Amino acid sequence: MTTKREFLKISLVGATALSSVGALSTALAEDKSVNHVNETIDNKQTDIVQKPVVVSTWEHGLSANRAAWQVLSVGGKAIDAVEHGVKVPEADPSVMTVGYGGYPDREGKVTLDACIMDENQNCGSVAFLQHIKHPISVARLVMDKTPHVMLVGEGALEFAKSQGFKEENLLTNKAKAAWQDWLKESTYNPVINVENHDTIGMLALDKYGDLSGACTTSGAAFKMSGRVGDSPLIGAGLYVDNDIGAATATGMGELMIKTVGCHLVVEMMRQGLSPEQACIAAVERIAQKLGDYKKFQVGFLALNKSGEYGSYCIQSGFNYAVTDKSGEKLLDAKSILS
Ligand code: SD4
Numbered sequence: 001m002t003t004k005r006e007f008l009k010i011s012l013v014g015a016t017a018l019s020s021v022g023a024l025s026t027a028l029a030e031d032k033s034v035n036h037v038n039e040t041i042d043n044k045q046t047d048i049v050q051k052p053v054v055v056s057t058w059e060h061g062l063s064a065n066r067a068a069w070q071v072l073s074v075g076g077k078a079i080d081a082v083e084h085g086v087k088v089p090e091a092d093p094s095v096m097t098v099g100y101g102g103y104p105d106r107e108g109k110v111t112l113d114a115c116i117m118d119e120n121q122n123c124g125s126v127a128f129l130q131h132i133k134h135p136i137s138v139a140r141l142v143m144d145k146t147p148h149v150m151l152v153g154e155g156a157l158e159f160a161k162s163q164g165f166k167e168e169n170l171l172t173n174k175a176k177a178a179w180q181d182w183l184k185e186s187t188y189n190p191v192i193n194v195e196n197h198d199t200i201g202m203l204a205l206d207k208y209g210d211l212s213g214a215c216t217t218s219g220a221a222f223k224m225s226g227r228v229g230d231s232p233l234i235g236a237g238l239y240v241d242n243d244i245g246a247a248t249a250t251g252m253g254e255l256m257i258k259t260v261g262c263h264l265v266v267e268m269m270r271q272g273l274s275p276e277q278a279c280i281a282a283v284e285r286i287a288q289k290l291g292d293y294k295k296f297q298v299g300f301l302a303l304n305k306s307g308e309y310g311s312y313c314i315q316s317g318f319n320y321a322v323t324d325k326s327g328e329k330l331l332d333a334k335s336i337l338s
Contacts, residue, residue, distance in 0.1 A: 053205050067087070090133060113125075113129070114139045118210075126232060129157060249261050
């Protein structure tokens with residue numbers, strides 16, 4: 001729990017950091033399509049710890065959170081909760097950018113990316129993994145059983161099989177039909193909040209006050225073969241620092257990779273920003289650095305050590321699920337563009 005003295009310290013650092021967020025907001029606000037983010041900044045800081053709590057991206061986060069809550073509510077650890085939680089959309093064929101039933105790449109192959117991170121800075125990741133329904137559990141085993149952080153492609157598949165995972169066909173008829181339809185024109189033109197809207201990133205704070213996170217996806221629909229997004233990259237699609245907070249991301253992964261977005265969000269919280277303020281700062285960094293950001297969606301979601309959460313995105317339409325003792329809710333994130 002944050003002491004009064006620590007609270008004063010982070011408030012002062014936070015005030016400095018906020019003034020730079022404010023300066024950039026003023027510059028961006030000259031562009032009429034950019035929201036005045038200063039007005040949306042949630043300035044609350046609290047030393048009351050709300051736990052357990054679990055948050056995750058998009059509406060399918062509600063059912064994923066329910067599975068995570070089964071773990072958290074009986075005193076389970078955050079790391080087990082996030083793994084258990086994200087397995088729900090991984091197995092659900094109606095969620096077409098995670099796991100089984102995900103959209104394939106342009107060769108018609110479903111290739112999956114996932115990572116997981118615990119309260120001790122341990123992390124595991126898989127990328128370009130095919131034929132395995134639960135990449136998050138393979139990532140967990142990379143973390144728990146190997147000296148490495150990341151395995152990709154054939155090596156990741158061989159490791160998964162050595163751990164007892166069975167190869168399965170992950171391409172459903174529906175995803176195959178969408179790919180065949182796409183082949184008629186073969187233009188890579190991701191549709192904001194439609195085609196790329198289903199990556200699940202989940203963050204949890206358990207009853208012991210420990211944070212963990214997980215992120216899993218089939219990536220951008222009809223991507224080039226071999227393309228890897230932000231979701232399996234520690235720092236880009238997920239980051240956890242158990243002293244400070246955790247962050248995850250959804251949307252066009254290239255933007256998060258170029259700015260190491262989730263690490264940035266956590267570092268902003270370290271400077272004293274609230275989760276929402278930190279997400280705003282990361283979206284503003286993207287807007288400042290990446291000239292074509294208006295063509296894409298990026299949404300950040302953050303949770304701090306006190307159980308406070310917040311989110312921010314480029315385009316309106318991103319939402320996230322929150323589950324705690326008071327129940328569950330789906331909240332709309334604020335956005336930099338109207
Ligand atoms: C990617 N970030 O591969 C993922 C896609 C995503 O919601 O988040 N979709 O770029």
